[in-house]
Amino acid sequence: MSRSARTPRLGLPGWVFLPAVLGALFVVLPLLAMLTRVDWAQFPALVTSESSRAALLLSLRTSAASTVLCVLFGAPMAVVLARTRFRGQSVLRSLVLLPLVLPPVVGGIALLYTFGRRGLLGHTLDVLGLQVAFSTTAVVMAQTFVALPFLVVSLEGALRTGGQRYEEVAATLGARPTTVFLRVTLPLVLPGLASGAVLAFARALGEFGATITFAGSLQGVTRTLPLEIYLQRETDPQAAVALSLVLVVVATTVITVTRRSRVAP
Amino acid sequence: MTLDAVLRVERRDLDVRLRVEPGRTLALLGANGAGKSTVLACIAGLLQPDAGKVHLGDRVLFSAHGSGTWVPPHARGVALLAQEARLFPHLSVEDNVAFGPRSAGVPRRTARERAAHWLAEVEASELAPRRPAALSGGQAQRVAIARALATEPEVLLLDEPLSALDVEAAPAIRQLLRRVLRDRTTVVVTHDVLDAVLLADDVAVLQSGRVVEQGPTARVLSRPTSAFAARIAGLNLVRGTAAASGTSTAVSALGGLRVEGLADDAIPDGDAAVAVFSPTAVGVYREAPHGSPRTTVRARVTDLEPHGHQVRVHTAHVAADVTPAALAELGIGVGDEVVLTVKASEVAVYPG
Numbered sequence: 001m002s003r004s005a006r007t008p009r010l011g012l013p014g015w016v017f018l019p020a021v022l023g024a025l026f027v028v029l030p031l032l033a034m035l036t037r038v039d040w041a042q043f044p045a046l047v048t049s050e051s052s053r054a055a056l057l058l059s060l061r062t063s064a065a066s067t068v069l070c071v072l073f074g075a076p077m078a079v080v081l082a083r084t085r086f087r088g089q090s091v092l093r094s095l096v097l098l099p100l101v102l103p104p105v106v107g108g109i110a111l112l113y114t115f116g117r118r119g120l121l122g123h124t125l126d127v128l129g130l131q132v133a134f135s136t137t138a139v140v141m142a143q144t145f146v147a148l149p150f151l152v153v154s155l156e157g158a159l160r161t162g163g164q165r166y167e168e169v170a171a172t173l174g175a176r177p178t179t180v181f182l183r184v185t186l187p188l189v190l191p192g193l194a195s196g197a198v199l200a201f202a203r204a205l206g207e208f209g210a211t212i213t214f215a216g217s218l219q220g221v222t223r224t225l226p227l228e229i230y231l232q233r234e235t236d237p238q239a240a241v242a243l244s245l246v247l248v249v250v251a252t253t254v255i256t257v258t259r260r261s262r263v264a265p
Numbered sequence: 266m267t268l269d270a271v272l273r274v275e276r277r278d279l280d281v282r283l284r285v286e287p288g289r290t291l292a293l294l295g296a297n298g299a300g301k302s303t304v305l306a307c308i309a310g311l312l313q314p315d316a317g318k319v320h321l322g323d324r325v326l327f328s329a330h331g332s333g334t335w336v337p338p339h340a341r342g343v344a345l346l347a348q349e350a351r352l353f354p355h356l357s358v359e360d361n362v363a364f365g366p367r368s369a370g371v372p373r374r375t376a377r378e379r380a381a382h383w384l385a386e387v388e389a390s391e392l393a394p395r396r397p398a399a400l401s402g403g404q405a406q407r408v409a410i411a412r413a414l415a416t417e418p419e420v421l422l423l424d425e426p427l428s429a430l431d432v433e434a435a436p437a438i439r440q441l442l443r444r445v446l447r448d449r450t451t452v453v454v455t456h457d458v459l460d461a462v463l464l465a466d467d468v469a470v471l472q473s474g475r476v477v478e479q480g481p482t483a484r485v486l487s488r489p490t491s492a493f494a495a496r497i498a499g500l501n502l503v504r505g506t507a508a509a510s511g512t513s514t515a516v517s518a519l520g521g522l523r524v525e526g527l528a529d530d531a532i533p534d535g536d537a538a539v540a541v542f543s544p545t546a547v548g549v550y551r552e553a554p555h556g557s558p559r560t561t562v563r564a565r566v567t568d569l570e571p572h573g574h575q576v577r578v579h580t581a582h583v584a585a586d587v588t589p590a591a592l593a594e595l596g597i598g599v600g601d602e603v604v605l606t607v608k609a610s611e612v613a614v615y616p617g
Contacts, residue, residue: 165347165351166351168311168338168345169345169347169351170353170364170368171310171311171338171339172309172310172311172338172341172343172344172422173339173344173364173368173413174342174365174368174369174416175339175364175368176339176368177337179368183364183368184353188354188355
């Protein structure tokens with residue numbers, strides 16, 4: 001088995017580099033433009049103000065919580081979608097993936113009419129003494145709602161690419177379905193699960209529309225970093241830029257760290 | 266334990282009945298797409314047949330009768346060894362072999378001892394700490410065999426266990442299988458006659474989802490009645506109707522092909538019969554030779570291929586082996602018309 005064999009570089013047509021470079025510039029240039037607007041002298045003060053710290057902390061906490069929820073619910077969803085066949089499966093898949101393309105505001109409204117005080121389950125929750133809307137719980141729910149499909153999509157892809165060969169072997173070796181799932185299926189799709197979780201975390205971190213609709217904007221309770229940036233932009237553009245930079249740095253760090261840990265064995 | 270399987274899978278057009286007596290090895294021979302792997306999948310429980318039954322001793326693994334019976338793969342006691350080793354890439358060799366015992370609830374330490382035992386059995390003890398990615402194809406297949414045997418299966422299913430190995434690795438694994446399969450109830454799918462001869466007590470030939478021939482290996486390979494078994498045994502086979510012709514018996518096939526040979530027992534005229542003869546017994550000429558009372562067949566050469574130290578001349582129905590020198594002297598090529606001859610004493614004729 002030649003694992004280190006190098007693929008020779010095939011000749012690419014020269015013209016593909018032009019649109020490729022233009023596309024890359026389109027993504028990178030705005031980030032650089034933002035950097036030029038950062039007031040470095042004020043930067044430490046801006047990002048460590050009480051409201052900023054509260055927003056950043058809230059964002060990290062809620063995003064972490066919703067990522068955990070995405071894994072707990074999304075992994076079984078992906079397995080069911082990838083490994084079983086039933087009537088209406090493709091319809092169900094489309095519905096589950098809908099938040100990918102749905103405007104987040106619409107997701108927020110839908111959540112409000114489900115879990116809000118006057119929503120579908122609102123009364124039931126009220127009786128149980130639970131009030132979800134406009135709480136930190138609501139933030140986590142809004143983030144989970146929009147981030148869940150990211151995890152399901154990437155994990156289902158990994159499961160399908162990996163195929164069922166190892167699971168079949170495990171079954172003929174006498175492993176029960178639970179053993180197969182825990183000792184074969186999950187370990188083999190761990191990279192897919194990890195990248196799905198990273199995507200979900202990044203999506204949760206950036207979540208704005210569903211959050212502001214369903215959870216509102218209460219400092220320290222529901223005002224996450226994107227909401228704080230949006231508010232500051234009105235009153236203190238310098239603070240908004242500084243916080244945006246923080247968000248970029250956090251997101252970049254998350255992605256690079258997981259990338260690196262996946263490349264290294 | 267006797268394995269008794271009656272399998273019907275409509276989607277694959279499979280309809281077979283197989284029986285493997287305790288401790289015996291059955292080779293399932295057949296061309297690609299004949300349904301061999303489907304049979305194994307049904308026995309292992311990875312595919313549910315539309316109808317039929319699978320019995321192992323007095324256990325019913327599958328039955329379509331009444332409300333039906335279905336034993337899931339993990340509870341069957343049937344281990345499947347595939348073409349590729351399919352070792353779990355995230356586990357060490359030792360953990361791979363210990364996987365079966367662990368899944369059966371054996372304590373960790375005992376499972377490890379059992380893994381060590383079976384790794385020693387396949388002469389792969391030194392590989393125990395390695396990762397599957399660091400093994401050669403032959404080493405991986407050794408480990409896969411140990412892993413399958415460590416579950417102490419009642420039936421072992423092998424799906425072309427040597428076909429993914431390179432030429433150097435295959436003989437050693439074949440020897441290993443020969444040793445460990447002794448006294449084990451086994452079904453081995455193969456298209457290699459050597460596997461059938463060395464590993465199997467019995468042979469079943471599968472063609473388009475049907476068993477066309479079944480019996481002890483030696484008999485099926487020396488007296489095949491199906492084209493596939495004849496091809497795999499390296500023999501020419503002509504199927505037709507019998508007619509007495511002096512001291513010999515002639516077999517006439519559709520299309521005017523007629524071969525004379527000797528029958529052990531007289532076959533009534535008009536009965537179905539097969540004539541079987543080796544390509545080495547076939548003579549190749551440009552013009553029909555004079556005199557001798559032989560079978561002569563006019564045919565066009567369809568292919569020439571090296572075969573051992575000889576060259577095999579293929580025509581539509583009959584193949585002949587000639588030496589390279591003889592071929593050069595004949596000066597024939599693909600598309601040329603030749604005359605093929607074979608002596609009646611070289612042809613075995615029997616009811617087919």
